[in-house]
Structure formats: structure tokens, C-alpha cells
Amino acid sequence: MNKSEVLEEIGKLGIIPVIRTKSAEEARTVIKAIIKGGINILEITMTIPNAVELIEKISQELKDTAIIGAGTVLDVETAQKCVEAGAKFIVSPIFDVKIVSFCNRSSIPVMPGALTPTEIFNAWQKGADLVKVFPVSVIGGVLYLKAIKSVFPQIMLIPTGGVNLENAVDFLQAGAVAVGIGSELTTGKPSVITKQAENLCRQLK
Template sequence: METWLKELQKKRAIAVIRASEFELGLHLAKSVATGGMQFIEITWNSDRAAETIARLRQEMPDCSIGTGTILSLSELRDAIAAGAQFIFSPHVEPALIRAANDAGIPVIPGALSPTEIVTAWQAGATCVKVFPIQAVGGASYLKALQGPLGKIPLIPTGGVTLDNARSFLNAGAVAVGLSSQLFPSSLVAAKDWDAIAQLATTATRYCSIEQGKKP
């Protein structure tokens, strides 16, 4: 799990895919991977999420394929069985965190307040997802958390865009979760996978610690 976190801290961006159709999920994942994104989350409420994860693990071995929106132990077990390499949940549930740790899978529960964040960390979270970040002040809120909670790796999601991602990273985030910004509805409707790949390339260059500058 330490190796996973170190790699994430280099790339600093996770593509979050919530697909209503199985084939669409595959296309979106392959597009962002073509654009250079290594960390890809297939939300568990996507169409045929387990099958999508298993297929992507087979076809994209250089990527880290995980899942999110995990709400129960049974979903966690099914996701791990499908091959999920990391787990996001929208809430803090110590039993979920323990089960993921027992399986050796990085787990990132969702929290918002300092109390929730510390509770998640003390329960064994690999990182903590701060969600919905934009609703509570965005990067300024994340920066305020760094004083007392600077040792806890935080991943803001919910309102993160290509324009504000750098501000979150500068405020101390170890990575950001990008969703709708990578998949504009117009490009998805047009099946313009090349354009989506280009957006992923932009995100990768913008967020990666090796690049550090917006193109």
C-alpha cells in the first residue's frame, strides 16, 4: 500500500468514471489511459462495474484500476474479487477500512469535518477523500486542514476541475479526483475518444509532480 501511495503522489490525479453502459465505461477508461492517466476509478454503481474492472485489469496492466461508492462489506468483497486495486467509499465505516486493510488493498473513505477525517485515519485509511470539497470552501478549506492534520494524506473530490486542481495540490492535497471535467457530455455523446484522451493528457501534465506546470 505504501508503494501505491508513493506512485499516486507522483501522478496526483485519479480519473473517476461513472458509466451508465458497460462499453462506455471501457471506452472512457481506455481513453484516459491513452492520455497518460494511471489511476482510474470505476464507481461501483456503474453498469457491470465488476466486469469492467476485471476487463481493464486484464487489458491495462500498467494502470491502477480501483472502484468507488462502496457502501457495504459485501460490495467491498465483490470489488476485491473483481480485481479492484484500491477502494473509495463516500463515508467512514471502520469495518470497511479493516476489511480492506486485511486484504492489503488501499482504502480511501470519504470525510468532510476534521473529526471525520481523523476518525478515518485512526481506523486505518490509506488516504482520506475530502468530499464534497467545493461546497465547503474549496482549496482554502483544504489548506486550513493542513495545520492540525498535515500528516494525513487528503484527496479532494467534488468540484475539482482542470482550472482549480493546481490550487488543491498547492494547498496540500496528495492527489485530486477528476470526473466530469475529463468527460464532457458533448464529447461522450460524440464518442470523441481522442478528445477525451487529450483532456487526460492535459490533466496528467498539469497534476503530475514531474511536470508541475499547466500546458
């Protein structure tokens, strides 16, 4: 799957579950439950022990059924390892021009984090395909995103940090191309996670 196809799928689905667990085994359980619920795009964060190895294994196992990305990537070396392991997109809570440049050269979608209008525009101007608006909840939530989108209609925004099952649709209606959802979706028994994923997919149809 090439870069444009990955971006298209992210826009179609509108959800990126952020997997942040205490172990790789726990992450595997959560990933399977989410996919069972109909969500096939996932962000595996670098805070998980042995995250790069996990990306490699999951990417191989689910190469025909899921799009696996890497999250909380803080330097270009980690970005390169994740891409080599099979990550189809790179997400960072910060803007690092080296990460963005590497992803651009590698034809990998990149989503750096930004918060203020200046930061968001700078990230986009320097080559970000998508901009992660993080943490969106502390600065106004849906109303803030709507205000930013009115100024920058050309920038694809993905709000993260405070997005939950109740307000995800509101963010999309405010102009987000997709939303990043963490513990609200990924916590609980596998059956609960699957049901939450199914409910969220129904809401977004």
C-alpha cells in the same frame, strides 16, 4: 503491485479520474481515452451497471499498464467482490469501519469519504490510508483543504467533488496528495478526453 507501491503511484501521478458512466461500454471508451492521455490510475464507480465485472475485465486487460480501483463502495461485501475482481484500491463516499478493516486486513489501500475535521481525523485514526474530502466544493474548496491540511499534515487528503481542470493544481499546492476528477475530465469525445488528460498531466509536472 503491493499496497505501498499503489500509494506511491497515486502520490506521483496526483490524479484519480472518477469513471461514472451510464454503461460499461461507455466506461471502457473513457478509460482507454484517459490512459492514452497519460493517466494510468482510474476509479471505476459502483454506479456503473455490472461494475464489478468491468473491474475484472479491465484489470486483466490492463494489468501491466494501469492501476484500477473501485469507487462508491458502500459495504464490505462489495469491497470484497471488487478486490477479488482485481481492484487495487477502494474508495467510498462514506466512512464505514468494516470496509476500512477489511481493506487493512487485505493490504488494499482504502480511501473513505469525510468532510468535517472530526470526520477526517476519525477516518484516519481508524485506519484509512487516504481520506477522500467530499464534497469539497460546497464547504470552501481550496481554502478549506488548505486549512484542514494545516491542522492534519500527517493525513493524506484527496479532495473530490468540484475539482476541475482549472483548480486541480491549486488543490495539490494546498496540500492534497492527489485529486479526484469526474465529469470535468471524463465527458466528451474520446479525442477530447485524451487531450484533457494530456493537458492535466502537463500542468502537474
